[in-house]
Amino acid sequence: MQPTAPSPVIEFRDVSYRVAGTQVLAGFNLQVQLGETLVLLGRSGSGKTTTLKLVNRLLSPTGGEVRVKGVPSADADVIQLRRGIGYVIQDVGLFPHFTVERNIGLVPKIAGWSDERIRSRVGELMQMVGLAPDVGLRYPRQLSGGQRQRVGVARALAADPEILLMDEPFGALDPLTRDELQREFLLLQQRLHKTVVFVTHDLREALRLGSRIALMEAGRLVTVLPPLDFLRSPDPWASAYVRAFGDGLESAANRGAS
Amino acid sequence: MNFFRFIWQNHEQVLELTLEHIWLVGVSTLVAAVIGIPLGIVIAHRTRLNKPVLASANIIQTIPSLALFGFLLPVPWLGERADRLAILALSLYALLPIIRSTYTGIRGVDPAVVEAGRGMGLTDSQLLFQVELPLAVSVILSGVRVAIVISVGLATIAAAIGAGGLGEFIFRGLAMVDDRVILAGAIPAAILALTADFGVGWLERRLQPR
Numbered sequence: 001m002q003p004t005a006p007s008p009v010i011e012f013r014d015v016s017y018r019v020a021g022t023q024v025l026a027g028f029n030l031q032v033q034l035g036e037t038l039v040l041l042g043r044s045g046s047g048k049t050t051t052l053k054l055v056n057r058l059l060s061p062t063g064g065e066v067r068v069k070g071v072p073s074a075d076a077d078v079i080q081l082r083r084g085i086g087y088v089i090q091d092v093g094l095f096p097h098f099t100v101e102r103n104i105g106l107v108p109k110i111a112g113w114s115d116e117r118i119r120s121r122v123g124e125l126m127q128m129v130g131l132a133p134d135v136g137l138r139y140p141r142q143l144s145g146g147q148r149q150r151v152g153v154a155r156a157l158a159a160d161p162e163i164l165l166m167d168e169p170f171g172a173l174d175p176l177t178r179d180e181l182q183r184e185f186l187l188l189q190q191r192l193h194k195t196v197v198f199v200t201h202d203l204r205e206a207l208r209l210g211s212r213i214a215l216m217e218a219g220r221l222v223t224v225l226p227p228l229d230f231l232r233s234p235d236p237w238a239s240a241y242v243r244a245f246g247d248g249l250e251s252a253a254n255r256g257a258s
Numbered sequence: 259m260n261f262f263r264f265i266w267q268n269h270e271q272v273l274e275l276t277l278e279h280i281w282l283v284g285v286s287t288l289v290a291a292v293i294g295i296p297l298g299i300v301i302a303h304r305t306r307l308n309k310p311v312l313a314s315a316n317i318i319q320t321i322p323s324l325a326l327f328g329f330l331l332p333v334p335w336l337g338e339r340a341d342r343l344a345i346l347a348l349s350l351y352a353l354l355p356i357i358r359s360t361y362t363g364i365r366g367v368d369p370a371v372v373e374a375g376r377g378m379g380l381t382d383s384q385l386l387f388q389v390e391l392p393l394a395v396s397v398i399l400s401g402v403r404v405a406i407v408i409s410v411g412l413a414t415i416a417a418a419i420g421a422g423g424l425g426e427f428i429f430r431g432l433a434m435v436d437d438r439v440i441l442a443g444a445i446p447a448a449i450l451a452l453t454a455d456f457g458v459g460w461l462e463r464r465l466q467p468r
Contacts, residue, residue, distance in 0.1 A: 056377055058373070058377055079379050079381055080379070081379075082376075082379030083378070083379035092374070093368070093371045093373060093375070094374070095374075095375070095388075096467055097467035106378070106380075110379075110384060155378070156378075165377075
């Protein structure tokens with residue numbers, strides 16, 4: 001054991017990813033520390049989602065290595081690795097043939113929890129993400145977009161994973177619902193201190209939710225900065241982003257930090 | 259109404275041939291499902307295999323049924339008993355709708371659902387049995403339904419090689435130029451087809467995911 005600085009929870013070491021002759025990711029180095037919310041910011045096609053999927057091994061790097069809790073992901077048991085990582089995606093992907101309760105309780109169930117323990121955990125999670133108890137017996141198609149994403153978050157948290165991967169989870173929601181869920185995410189994160197990797201192309205969201213922002217462009221990491229430093233960064237890509245989003249960003253960054 | 263009198267006078271034989279017919283269709287559909295559903299699942303996951311497999315099943319489908327029965331007749335173990343041969347031929351014809359509907363059903367599952375399941379740490383078999391198959395089951399059954407309806411019709415031709423079934427009445431009636439005898443085979447066959455169509459259709463709706 002190293003007595004020095006705590007080792008990162010997720011670490012990318014010179015990672016590259018190539019598919020069908022296209023270099024999606026190259027020379028990628030990044031460390032995600034315990035309890036932080038690292039936002040991967042970038043435009044479509046910059047490699048954000050690929051980076052995320054390399055963590056839970058939905059994709060495997062073609063070069064370099066990804067370490068999760070110090071273990072190279074290639075050496076880990078992929079099923080156990082994934083069960084220890086919550087995963088939330090924009091399309092939510094709830095199981096349409098399961099009730100909300102069964103959706104949330106699926107990972108604990110396959111992990112072999114008792115029915116009693118699953119039931120109390122599901123109830124606890126539904127309260128945590130702001131779902132009324134009667135929603136539990138409904139099917140996903142009977143829910144609003146915001147409710148669905150709450151279920152998605154609850155499901156990801158079900159087995160109490162240390163790591164949470166979120167791929168534009170609030171991207172498809174209307175502005176009011178998005179604002180509400182962002183606020184609740186911050187409150188939740190204050191309580192739970194998960195290690196979160198959050199993908200978005202929305203600078204405002206990145207400033208509000210992130211403890212650090214990793215800016216990506218064309219499969220490369222441009223810079224990693226805390227929100228307020230990001231706003232003042234002289235980096236051409238970062239400042240282009242800031243210009244594109246216009247005024248009022250300081251308040252977004254401050255709201256997140258408070 | 260001497261058709262009904264004919265049926266009544268021969269009701270024991272009508273019943274016997276109907277049961278033979280059900281046996282031929284039932285066993286061959288079962289065989290086709292046992293082979294076709296796993297094959298459909300495999301080609302839905304290994305998409306490189308889907309073209310060759312579907313093409314082969316398609317080619318089988320284009321062989322005229324009477325010719326297929328004829329081709330198989332000299333095959334040693336098969337040719338010994340006509341019903342074996344008929345069941346094999348009917349199974350081959352039933353494969354295409356079953357493979358194709360299984361493939362379509364599995365491929366039709368929302369990719370986000372599969373990705374979420376995989377990302378949550380479901381194993382391949384958990385994903386298949388808890389997510390993909392339950393969501394695809396009504397599409398798969400629609401293929402089984404088509405297969406059964408086709409088989410009921412095709413099985414009448416099996417009588418030409420002596421495999422029995424309601425085709426016996428049809429061929430005999432043709433030889434005797436007697437409509438009553440033809441209808442004694444054709445009408446129960448039509449009823450069988452409709453009943454199966456309705457029955458599996460009902461099951462399909464029952465199992466439809468919400």
